[in-house]
Amino acid sequence: MTALALPAPMRALRHPAGGLAGGWLVAVIAAAVLAPVLSPWAYDVQALKDAYQPPSALHWLGTDEFGRDLLTRLVYGARTSLSVSGIAILLSVLCGMVLGAAAAWFGGWFDRAVTTVVDLTWSFPEILIALILVAIIGPGTTGTMIAIAVAYLAQFTRLTRAQIMTLKGETFIEAARSLGAGNAHILLRHLLPNALAPVLVSAMLATGDAIILEATLGFFGLGAQPPVPSWGGMMSAGSALVFKAPWIILFPGLVVAVTVVAINLYGDALIAELDIRGRMRAAA
Amino acid sequence: MSALLELSQVGVAIGKVALLDRISLSVDRRQILGLVGESGSGKSLTAMAALGLLPLIGGRVTEGCVRFDGQDMAAMTDGQRRALRGRRIGFVTQNPMTALDPVQRIGEQVDVVSRLHLGLSRSAASARTLDLLTQLRIPEAAAVADAFPHQLSGGMKQRIVIAMALAGEPDLIIADEPTTALDVTVQAQIIQILGRLVRDRGLALLLITHDMGVVAQVCDRVAVLYAGRLAEEGPVGPIFAAPAHPYTAALIGCIPQEGMARGSLRGIPGAVPSALAFPPGCRFHPRCPRATDLCRATVPPLLARGEGRAACHHPGHGAGAVP
Numbered sequence: 001m002t003a004l005a006l007p008a009p010m011r012a013l014r015h016p017a018g019g020l021a022g023g024w025l026v027a028v029i030a031a032a033v034l035a036p037v038l039s040p041w042a043y044d045v046q047a048l049k050d051a052y053q054p055p056s057a058l059h060w061l062g063t064d065e066f067g068r069d070l071l072t073r074l075v076y077g078a079r080t081s082l083s084v085s086g087i088a089i090l091l092s093v094l095c096g097m098v099l100g101a102a103a104a105w106f107g108g109w110f111d112r113a114v115t116t117v118v119d120l121t122w123s124f125p126e127i128l129i130a131l132i133l134v135a136i137i138g139p140g141t142t143g144t145m146i147a148i149a150v151a152y153l154a155q156f157t158r159l160t161r162a163q164i165m166t167l168k169g170e171t172f173i174e175a176a177r178s179l180g181a182g183n184a185h186i187l188l189r190h191l192l193p194n195a196l197a198p199v200l201v202s203a204m205l206a207t208g209d210a211i212i213l214e215a216t217l218g219f220f221g222l223g224a225q226p227p228v229p230s231w232g233g234m235m236s237a238g239s240a241l242v243f244k245a246p247w248i249i250l251f252p253g254l255v256v257a258v259t260v261v262a263i264n265l266y267g268d269a270l271i272a273e274l275d276i277r278g279r280m281r282a283a284a
Numbered sequence: 285m286s287a288l289l290e291l292s293q294v295g296v297a298i299g300k301v302a303l304l305d306r307i308s309l310s311v312d313r314r315q316i317l318g319l320v321g322e323s324g325s326g327k328s329l330t331a332m333a334a335l336g337l338l339p340l341i342g343g344r345v346t347e348g349c350v351r352f353d354g355q356d357m358a359a360m361t362d363g364q365r366r367a368l369r370g371r372r373i374g375f376v377t378q379n380p381m382t383a384l385d386p387v388q389r390i391g392e393q394v395d396v397v398s399r400l401h402l403g404l405s406r407s408a409a410s411a412r413t414l415d416l417l418t419q420l421r422i423p424e425a426a427a428v429a430d431a432f433p434h435q436l437s438g439g440m441k442q443r444i445v446i447a448m449a450l451a452g453e454p455d456l457i458i459a460d461e462p463t464t465a466l467d468v469t470v471q472a473q474i475i476q477i478l479g480r481l482v483r484d485r486g487l488a489l490l491l492i493t494h495d496m497g498v499v500a501q502v503c504d505r506v507a508v509l510y511a512g513r514l515a516e517e518g519p520v521g522p523i524f525a526a527p528a529h530p531y532t533a534a535l536i537g538c539i540p541q542e543g544m545a546r547g548s549l550r551g552i553p554g555a556v557p558s559a560l561a562f563p564p565g566c567r568f569h570p571r572c573p574r575a576t577d578l579c580r581a582t583v584p585p586l587l588a589r590g591e592g593r594a595a596c597h598h599p600g601h602g603a604g605a606v607p
Binding site for chain 2: 170171172174175176177178179180181182185189190193194196197
């Protein structure tokens, strides 16, 4: 009982992997937020005589081809990468839930139209959709955000739609209706809150994918434009210098990998925690 | 003066399939009508018709009319019917395990009914909820109101569902098999609670069940449905003493009795026919020990019998449950 008093996101931190992963995520987010306070360097001031410095006491992770501190750029890059992918997924979840709920609720031709379009976009890999959209909108953070949001829209639309379809037949919906509840009340107070948990978990996991997608777009030079650092952009710059200064590509790559793994591990712990409640509900 | 809820000659169909055939029933205040029949005999459909909820499952009233408090439900607008549900007619669903929203606290779910129907403020509604829960003999009402459905037992949940049905101060409660999903001991408590509500508050109760034992315990009148038709209807006492319809007799024969010999509990052979293939004549004839050629050919009319009515060509006369 006491264990259940904490919300699931906190309980997930008690899992060994979940705690470690959660710790890393909190550290990365804190570093991103506090970047100007933490770092003595600026991310965009070039010092060509200091270029290609390997990791040292002065530059913990070395410097890049313009002599900029790599750790500083990584931390500022976290701002770009995390906010772009986070906001994109948020946007995607919101639009997906509205679309999916509307499709399940109204049914008929509207449902068929939404499902057809959504299935069509789902038949392409996310990266392809994102590349096409960025090509249309133009490179930059806004373009990347919209592209990622659309790329994941199908997932959330389908998930929400399926959830609402199942929930619509539940007895408590019939009970609410038989006690005089109207459509808006049933949709907003019963259906959407019940559909929320699985959508949030899937959003959590999609954020990991979105970080990779954002880094990929950045690697192609389609993401945040220089001198604003992004993890993908830094790796792109480092790829030409793999043999001369391997740390330039190594550290951003590591950070992307560890962050994505951390999101997935934390997501797994969260799912396990949410399932405990699901099992209790079934057993009750 | 007509009864509170009155169904006269109501026919219900889903698509082209006729499911209820000229059902006439009435329930008045301070009265409990038991609606009995096996699964598939049309009990829940009758409840849906009384609540005006048939469109939800694609059904419609094809003939006759449903009157609530003298008003024809068919003549009302959707909004008027909706205002009736919860406010004047409370509904207790079949399975309490799934009748509550799993992500909302109990208190909120009960509150919302009185806020919607009685226009109470948030605080007045939650005070009323606590009051209702206490009246339903729920221990630690405040803690229960703060709990989520998965933290409660089945019997407790059914009381919450009853509290929700009562929250709008209705005149009529329709309870669709309220005890089916519960333990026997809890069943008795819930039945007692419902019976007391009718006495104390002057409610009318339409109790849908397939358990003749429950009917004998609390109901004033009983209506027996078979395959979408009324087989027999009347006051509980005379019907249990001398059932006219062999189906009624068979249902009564299904109640376990004290001191029964092992293996003597009877069932009814066969099953309720599908609505797609109702037999001609009396729909019970394939399973009836008294069936004759007359039963196979013509539909028995529903005739007055004592204070009730029965539809059988060969009504029973003797006492007891022997068909």
